[in-house]
Every structure is written in C-alpha cells, then in structure tokens.
Amino acid sequence: MTGIALSRRFYHRAVRPLLGGRPHAAALLGEGSEVLGFDDGVSTDHDFGPRVQVFLPPGAAALSLAGLPATFEGHPTVYGVTDRLGGAPGHQVEVTTAGAFFTRRLGVDPAVGMGLADWLLTPTQTLATLTAGAVFHDPDGELARRRDALRWYPDDVWRYALAAGWLRVAQEEAFVGRAGAAGDDLGSRLVAARLVRELVRLAYLLERRWAPYPKWLGRGFAELGLSAVAGPALAAATAAADWREREDALVTAAGMLAAATNDRGLAAPxxxxxxxxxxxxxxxxxxxxxxxxxxxxxxxxxxxALVDRLGGRRGGPIGTLPGTIDQVTDSTEILLSPGRCRSAAPLLGLALGGGDPAAARSDLSAVPEVDRRP
Incomplete structure (x- = not known):
C-alpha cells in the first residue's frame, strides 16, 4: 500500500462525493515521503493515512467535509496527534486554491512566472515535492500549468547552479589529501563525505532532477543514470580506509561528473x-x-549582472558565487520556511526591496492557514 495509491482511492471514494459536482482540482503534492514515492512500512508509524488537497476556484464558497468517514480502508481519517496539524486533531484534506497552495510553499504563484530571485531562493526539495506526487483531477489545467512552470531551471540559472556546485567542490577538494597526509584521518574522512554529498547533488543538477531532502538524497540518486557511472566511486570514497584510496575514488567520480557536465553542452568543455x-x-x-x-x-x-556584481576571487575569473539557497544553507528551519528563504536574499547577492515586485511575494501573511479540525 503506497500513500499515493491510498490517497487516490480516498479522493475518488470519500472526498469527491462530498463536492456535489463543484468545480475543483485534486492532488497529493507537497511535503511527505509518499509524495516522492519513497514511503514504506516504516512510514506508517506517524502521519500516514489518506491525504488529499482539494483546490477550489478563487472566491468559491466554503466546503464542508463533515461527511468524511471516521476511517478509510482501515486507516483513521482524523488524527489525534500529527506533525502536520501542529498537534491539533484533524483530518488531512486541505481545501485551498491553487494560487494559495503554491504561494504558501514557494513565496510566489508560479502561474505568474518565476523570476531569478524566485528560482534562487526556492529549495530544490520544495520544487521536488511540488512536481512529484500525483494529480487526481485537474479539468482546467490549473495544477498542470503551475507544475510545468516548475519542471526545471531556465538554462542560465541551471548554468549558475552548476557553477556554484562545482565551486563548492573546488573549495575543499584538496583537503582530503592535505588532512590525510598530515595524519588527520578523521578530518580527511569528514571532508570526503562532504565532497561526496556535493557531487551527488551535482548529479541531480546534471540530470535535471530536483534533489530531495537528506533522508532521501541517496535513494533518489540511485535512480539517476549517473548513479551507475559515478556511484561506485562515490561509495568507495566513503568506505576507503586510506586517504590515498579516498582521494583516488573522489577524483575518479569528480572526473566522471565533469565529463557529464561537458556533455550537457552548457559551456566550453x-x-x-x-x-x-x-x-x-x-x-x-x-x-x-x-x-x-x-x-x-x-x-x-x-x-x-549578478555574477559581475559578486565579482571574482582575488579579482580573477573564478566567481565568488554563493549559489542557490540550498547551496548556501542546509538548515531545515530555513529551507522549510519560504519567508526565511526569501529573507536570505542578501546572502545570495540579491536585493528584495524597494520597487522590486519580488519583494511583495515574500510576504505570506495574506495566505490564511488551513483549518482542518473536525
């Protein structure tokens, strides 16, 4: 039983009959391992059960869900304790509009377009959960239009994210050997593990796939074509007992991903x-x-203009690129908060303020919380 399959049946058999023919769309998107297709038996110990989002047209009358059954296929529909509802009891049917749903998670409605700041300040794990999942009903294409807008970066933003990813590798790639040669084996291992993580994230970028949060980073990487190419060397780097072996595995993997970067034709080889x-x-x-x-x-x-404004290292050609928000920080408390992500704009060299229309997008206070109490 997968969460998507359960939620699909829940929508068709329990939720849709309550709508009485009202115009709507329905899906399972956003947070949750089941949205990414990675849920398993362990996932059922908390928050697991039938979930669905119902998207009504703007200005539509409120929808009553009082007719929801107490259980569905052996699963409760009202949760006494859940991470998603702040500890309050309630069901997991979110009734909202498409614009409000995407704005709450991104800070912008992608239907109006994604600007440079919107792309750079949105974590890849958020983009993954909005483009994965399942759409159950979308007669007017409101969800498809927004999901299509989030499929991948524009080419130059893609170049920028790749450039910043490779810069993160450049900043530490020599330290595996330096620490190892100095007798600091633990330090060498720590740097190697960090570099493996950066190279894995580069593989996602190269395959135009949004990287999920750390719990599923390796699981998703195993599904990439580049996993078969660079995966064995990356695994060897994390397992190596000697720094020379560690270094050899890392340069092998990095070389493979550098060749893959050349193959994309985004820049001079x-x-x-x-x-x-x-x-x-x-x-x-x-x-x-x-x-x-x-x-x-x-x-x-x-x-x-952003690259030129950031400048080069010591005035040279190597740009001092901070990259995207999740290349700047891996703090969950920031990456799960669109407002905090957007307030980090100065760290990325961006300016959100004054007459910049993107500044208004960072204010999520106008989007009401969804009340799902029984």
Missing part, C-alpha cells in the same frame, strides 16, 4: 582528468575550471 594541486602530492579535478567555464557562458542580463 573542460579536461576532466585529475591534476596535481599546485606542486603538492595531492590530486584534484580542478573543479573551479568548470565554475569559470559555466559562468562565462551566462548571457541572461539579470544573472550576468
């Missing part, structure tokens, strides 16, 4: 072969070369 770090007995892929190539290929005026 870069030699993916490993090389010495300055004159030291340390090998790296030289990831900052990919950062330079990718940023040089950006032509969008707004993004070009």
């Amino acid at each position: 870069v030699d993916p072969a490993p090389r010495a770090y300055h004159t030291r007995d340390i090998r790296v892929v030289g990831a900052d070369r990919l950062t330079v190539a990718l940023t040089a290929a950006i032509t969008d005026p707004g993004l070009r």
Whole structure:
C-alpha cells in the first residue's frame, strides 16, 4: 500500500462525493515521503493515512467535509496527534486554491512566472515535492500549468547552479589529501563525505532532477543514470580506509561528473582528468575550471549582472558565487520556511526591496492557514 495509491482511492471514494459536482482540482503534492514515492512500512508509524488537497476556484464558497468517514480502508481519517496539524486533531484534506497552495510553499504563484530571485531562493526539495506526487483531477489545467512552470531551471540559472556546485567542490577538494597526509584521518574522512554529498547533488543538477531532502538524497540518486557511472566511486570514497584510496575514488567520480557536465553542452568543455594541486602530492579535478567555464557562458542580463556584481576571487575569473539557497544553507528551519528563504536574499547577492515586485511575494501573511479540525 503506497500513500499515493491510498490517497487516490480516498479522493475518488470519500472526498469527491462530498463536492456535489463543484468545480475543483485534486492532488497529493507537497511535503511527505509518499509524495516522492519513497514511503514504506516504516512510514506508517506517524502521519500516514489518506491525504488529499482539494483546490477550489478563487472566491468559491466554503466546503464542508463533515461527511468524511471516521476511517478509510482501515486507516483513521482524523488524527489525534500529527506533525502536520501542529498537534491539533484533524483530518488531512486541505481545501485551498491553487494560487494559495503554491504561494504558501514557494513565496510566489508560479502561474505568474518565476523570476531569478524566485528560482534562487526556492529549495530544490520544495520544487521536488511540488512536481512529484500525483494529480487526481485537474479539468482546467490549473495544477498542470503551475507544475510545468516548475519542471526545471531556465538554462542560465541551471548554468549558475552548476557553477556554484562545482565551486563548492573546488573549495575543499584538496583537503582530503592535505588532512590525510598530515595524519588527520578523521578530518580527511569528514571532508570526503562532504565532497561526496556535493557531487551527488551535482548529479541531480546534471540530470535535471530536483534533489530531495537528506533522508532521501541517496535513494533518489540511485535512480539517476549517473548513479551507475559515478556511484561506485562515490561509495568507495566513503568506505576507503586510506586517504590515498579516498582521494583516488573522489577524483575518479569528480572526473566522471565533469565529463557529464561537458556533455550537457552548457559551456566550453573542460579536461576532466585529475591534476596535481599546485606542486603538492595531492590530486584534484580542478573543479573551479568548470565554475569559470559555466559562468562565462551566462548571457541572461539579470544573472550576468549578478555574477559581475559578486565579482571574482582575488579579482580573477573564478566567481565568488554563493549559489542557490540550498547551496548556501542546509538548515531545515530555513529551507522549510519560504519567508526565511526569501529573507536570505542578501546572502545570495540579491536585493528584495524597494520597487522590486519580488519583494511583495515574500510576504505570506495574506495566505490564511488551513483549518482542518473536525
């Protein structure tokens, strides 16, 4: 029994009959492992049960769900304790509008378009949960239009995110060997694990797939085509007992992903072969070369201005790119809050204020909380 299958039947058999033919759309989107298709038997120990979102047209009359059954196929429909309802008892049928639903999770309604700030300030895990899941009913295409707008970055934003991802690798790739050669095996392992995570996230970017939150990062990576290519070397890097083996596995994996970056045709190709770090007995892929190539290929005026404003390291060609919001922070308390994400705009070199229409989008106070108490 998957959560999506259960919720689909719940909508058709229990929720839709209560609508009385009213115009609506219905889906299972947003937070939850079942939305990503990763739920299993363990998932049923909390918050698991029939869920659905019902989207009414703006200005529609309130919908009563008093006729919901107490249970559905052996699962309760009213939860006494749930993470989603702040501890209050209630069902998990959210009645809202498409615009309010997406705005609450993004800070903007994608139906009006996604600007540069909207893309950079939205975590990939949020984009994953809004483009995955299942749509049960969408006669007017209100959900499809918004989901299609979120399928992937515009090409120059894609280049920028890849450039920033490779820069994160460049910042630490030499430290695996430096710490290991200095006798700090734990330090070498810690850096290697961080680099494996960055390379996994780069694989998602290269395959145009939104990376989920950490619990499912490896599970989703296993479904990528690049997993078969770089996965064995990444696994070897995390398991290696010797820093030389660790370094060898990392430059092998990084080289494969650098070659994949070349294959995307987004920038001038870069030699993916490993090389010495300055004159030291340390090998790296030289990831900052990919950062330079990718940023040089950006032509969008707004993004070009951002890159130029951020400037280069020591005045050189390597841009000082912070990247997207989840390349800047992995704090759950920030990434799960659209308002906090958007308030981090200055960290990304963005300015949300004054006459910038994106500034108004960061105010979610006008979107009411959904009341699902019985």
